[in-house]
Amino acid sequence: MKLLVTGAKGQVGSELIRRGRKLGLQMIAASHAECDISNQSLVNTFITHHAPDLVINSAAYTAVDKAEVDNECARAINSQGPANLASACFKLNIPLLHISTDYVFDGFCDTPYGEDDQPNPQGCYGKTKLAGDEAVAKQLKQHIILRVAWVFGACGNNFVRTMLRLGQDHDELRVVADQFGGPTWAGDIAITLLTIAKRYGKDGSIPWGTYHYSSVPAVSWYEFAQAIFAESVKLGLLDKLPKITPITTAEYPTPAQRPQNSVLNCQKIQKQFGIKQPDWRLGLINTLQDWQVQ
Numbered sequence: 001m002k003l004l005v006t007g008a009k010g011q012v013g014s015e016l017i018r019r020g021r022k023l024g025l026q027m028i029a030a031s032h033a034e035c036d037i038s039n040q041s042l043v044n045t046f047i048t049h050h051a052p053d054l055v056i057n058s059a060a061y062t063a064v065d066k067a068e069v070d071n072e073c074a075r076a077i078n079s080q081g082p083a084n085l086a087s088a089c090f091k092l093n094i095p096l097l098h099i100s101t102d103y104v105f106d107g108f109c110d111t112p113y114g115e116d117d118q119p120n121p122q123g124c125y126g127k128t129k130l131a132g133d134e135a136v137a138k139q140l141k142q143h144i145i146l147r148v149a150w151v152f153g154a155c156g157n158n159f160v161r162t163m164l165r166l167g168q169d170h171d172e173l174r175v176v177a178d179q180f181g182g183p184t185w186a187g188d189i190a191i192t193l194l195t196i197a198k199r200y201g202k203d204g205s206i207p208w209g210t211y212h213y214s215s216v217p218a219v220s221w222y223e224f225a226q227a228i229f230a231e232s233v234k235l236g237l238l239d240k241l242p243k244i245t246p247i248t249t250a251e252y253p254t255p256a257q258r259p260q261n262s263v264l265n266c267q268k269i270q271k272q273f274g275i276k277q278p279d280w281r282l283g284l285i286n287t288l289q290d291w292q293v294q
Ligand SMILES: NC(=O)c1ccc[n+]([C@@H]2O[C@H](COP(=O)([O-])OP(=O)(O)OC[C@H]3O[C@@H](n4cnc5c(N)ncnc54)[C@H](OP(=O)(O)O)[C@@H]3O)[C@@H](O)[C@H]2O)c1
Pocket: 006, 007, 008, 009, 010, 011, 012, 013, 031, 032, 033, 035, 036, 037, 038, 057, 058, 059, 060, 061, 062, 077, 081, 099, 100, 101, 102, 103, 129, 148, 149, 150, 151, 152, 156, 157
């Protein structure tokens, strides 16, 4: 089976390429430089040339705060990009697995969000991602939109890397304790997408649509930071635990408003594909161990 992955150098993209090749799949790695998804003619030419069985879009503009002042760029990548990919896939009659985000929700609900809950993104990143999802769903029946959350991994910038850097430089830190979500390891997202792709390869069809996928247990950023520091000390990446003070969102204002609760209900993906929610603490250990050997 031949899979084409856009955004191949990102957190999820790089895991997809590495793990797909290990599984014996033919992986076409399309980096930003090789295939700019905001350019329709480039996308058409690239996909037609490689003729994959399926496309996975892991490319995105992911700088949530920067998107507030860089709307046009975020829109071109997060909204127009998936629309371009869906249009190319439609012409070639191939499916598109597209990754989306928990930030399409406003976070005012106090229970986990299901796939049918009404999105209401608060920031430019979430709004542009939602427009991309809508374009995919409208143009291409053979699509999976996988909404994931709080992504971290060994490659790229993420909360784990930031905390480790801050923990090395500071004895005391303040971390937001009133936003809740499900941290999700890029490796687990890649495994999930490859499981879905393989099922398509085997059955020729799958239950298309939108799915939620994130890890357990749901935590606040503060609790996530506590776990990061505890594991980092255990693995010798940090000499000692920094003192962490829990603070409110109001005490740490950011350009983009983030959802207070973006915990995802992931029952649908378990029912349709048998994919269970993993424990992010294992992904955290994997990530830190990767840095330990570097
Ligand atoms: N990161 C999170 O916490 C998070 C949370 C929820 C959902 N998600 C979603 O999960 C997916 C994967 O995110 P990630 O964390 O793996 O992102 P990432 O590490 O930021 O990787 C995104 C990749 O997309 C590439 N890219 C940017 N603009 C592009 C363009 N015009 N054409 C082609 N490639 C382009 C980037 O390349 P350059 O760096 O060279 O520009 C980068 O390699 C995205 O859909 C994201 O919205 C992420």
